[in-house]
Amino acid sequence: MQQSALTLAKEGAQDWWEVEALYDLCFAPGRSALSSYRLRDGVDPIADLCLTARDDAGILAGAVRNWPVRVGSQTAVLLGPIAVHPTRQGEGVASLLMQACLTQAKASGWDRIMLVGDAPYYGRFGFTQLEGVLMPPPTNPQRVLGLALQDGAWDGVTGPVTAWHD
Ligand SMILES: CC(C)(COP(=O)(O)OP(=O)(O)OC[C@H]1O[C@@H](n2cnc3c(N)ncnc32)[C@H](O)[C@@H]1OP(=O)(O)O)[C@@H](O)C(=O)NCCC(=O)NCCS
Incomplete structure (x- = not known):
């Protein structure tokens, strides 16, 4: 079946x-x-990292938002929520949104990005478990994943993840 083209914006x-x-x-x-929502309360998302994917009829197929957070004494992007409409899942829509986010985050000067999610899925984008990075409970530490946007950017970065304004 031919899929309609997607536009990211x-x-x-x-x-x-x-x-x-x-x-x-x-x-x-x-x-x-x-x-993770407690880290977003009262904080504006990172506008250039909030993306929609629409088909050529303008119907929303997927979306992602990102927030800034602090990890210990450093800063990071907290990726998500990301979601794809059930009728469009498995077509690579999330992959498109993820790749666009990662490219834009790097271009905007962010050094590191993290998320809470399934390692078997996010591993394909290069995310690995972050040791010593502590999300507010209750969070399974095995789901706390990160990706360095600059070489070595997660090296030695540990501590609690806190809201941008704390
Ligand atoms: C997770 C989600 C965003 C993926 O969107 P998508 O557009 O279907 O993803 P893609 O098409 O890029 O990739 C699909 C592939 O990922 C796999 N996949 C999807 N969710 C997965 C998961 N939780 N764990 C492991 N693999 C997963 C699929 O099996 C498929 O594998 P394949 O490429 O080998 O066929 C989408 O399923 C969704 O919106 N789910 C509900 C909301 C959600 O859970 N969001 C993520 C919170 S961490």
């Missing part, structure tokens, strides 16, 4: 509720109770 104010609806559809109810 920075999320605008007009996209907000559509992206929220996609996240509500794709994640379990109560997603905002997750510990």
Whole structure:
């Protein structure tokens, strides 16, 4: 089956509720109770790392947002939430969004990026488990993953992950 082309764009104010609806559809109810949301409360996302993927009819296929956080005395990008509409999963939409995020984060001067997710999936983008990087509980440490955007950028970076404004 031929798939319609996808267009990636920075999320605008007009996209907000559509992206929220996609996240509500794709994640379990109560997603905002997750510990990672406490790191996002009251902090603006990184605008140039919030992306939508729309098909040629303008229908939202997937979206990703990113927030700035602190890890010990350093800074990092906290990737996510990322979600793809159930009718578009398995077509590489998340891969497109991930690659675009990683390229843009590097271009914007970020040194390191992290997320809470499944290592078997995010390993394909180069993410590995971060030792000594402590997300607010309850978080399974095996799901705390990171990727250096500059060589060695995670070396020696440990400590609690805290909100940007703390
Ligand atoms: C996870 C998600 C974003 C992937 O989006 P997608 O566009 O389907 O992903 P892609 O098409 O780029 O990649 C699909 C591949 O990833 C694999 N995959 C998807 N989720 C996976 C997971 N949790 N663990 C391991 N592999 C996974 C698929 O099996 C498929 O494998 P293949 O390439 O060998 O066929 C999407 O399934 C989704 O929105 N899920 C619900 C929300 C969610 O869980 N978000 C991530 C929170 S950490």
